[in-house]
Amino acid sequence: MREFNLRHGLLGAAIIAMIINLAIISINSAQTFPLYGDNEITNATVYGIMKYEYGDGLYVDISADDSDRYDVELIDSENRTYNGNSGPYRSELHGFPTETDYKGSIRDMLLFDVPDETIIKGIRIVPSQSAPFYINWTEMPEITGENATLRFYGATFEPNGMRWRQGNWNLDISINNIGNHTAKYNSSSFALMDQFGWIYSGEEGEELKEIPAGESLRFTVKVPFVSELSDPIAILFKGLNLDISAWTIRR
Known part of the structure; x- marks a missing residue:
């Protein structure tokens, strides 16, 4: 049987700990999206955001419980809010033919009128039948x-x-x-x-x-x-x- 070497044992433990820490960092960074929020009555999920290809604006890929309608606002780093109340922008989430319906939820791509270079930090969701709630995300990488x-x-x-x-x-x-x-x-x-x-x-x-x-x-x-x-x-x-x-x- 090979004799146990304390120095090698400590080195091995340190390497294992480092690998575990790196794995944790990778898992955390990969969990930025999707993000979840609720008000204990209804809930919503944000899958990601992307730029509008024809001008200023941001798409938000979002789903929520199909039992309600939702007004949605984006919030920037200076606490200003943005919506999509005029075409081609749209920021109301509700049952609509273009949405994907799955097990009691609706999912849609909303489009917000947001100036270029705005830093978005979160989203405010206002159901028509219950209290508003927020989904915040971490700082950009x-x-x-x-x-x-x-x-x-x-x-x-x-x-x-x-x-x-x-x-x-x-x-x-x-x-x-x-x-x-x-x-x-x-x-x-x-x-x-x-x-x-x-x-x-x-x-x-x-x-x-x-x-x-x-x-x-x-x-x-x-x-x-x-x-x-x-x-x-x-x-x-x-x-x-x-x-x-x-x-x-x-x-």
């Missing part, structure tokens, strides 16, 4: 490196008519320059990794965007010619790996 903080706000997939079954991912991000000198970035400074581990580079040839020290800039990173089978799970930037798997749009 961010990561900090030696000279920059990268923050992710959302993404859209744009089919590319030039290549079959490929398209462009447009990533809504911001960079906070925490270094001491002006930084310059464009889409080619970033890359996108899919669920298979394949890495797609950001578009080449864009004009560099200057970010002075201590300032931040929000802009769109374009990643072209991505397979429609690829689901983005991470943004790669200057040695940083930002997990976005819980926020990217599933087609």
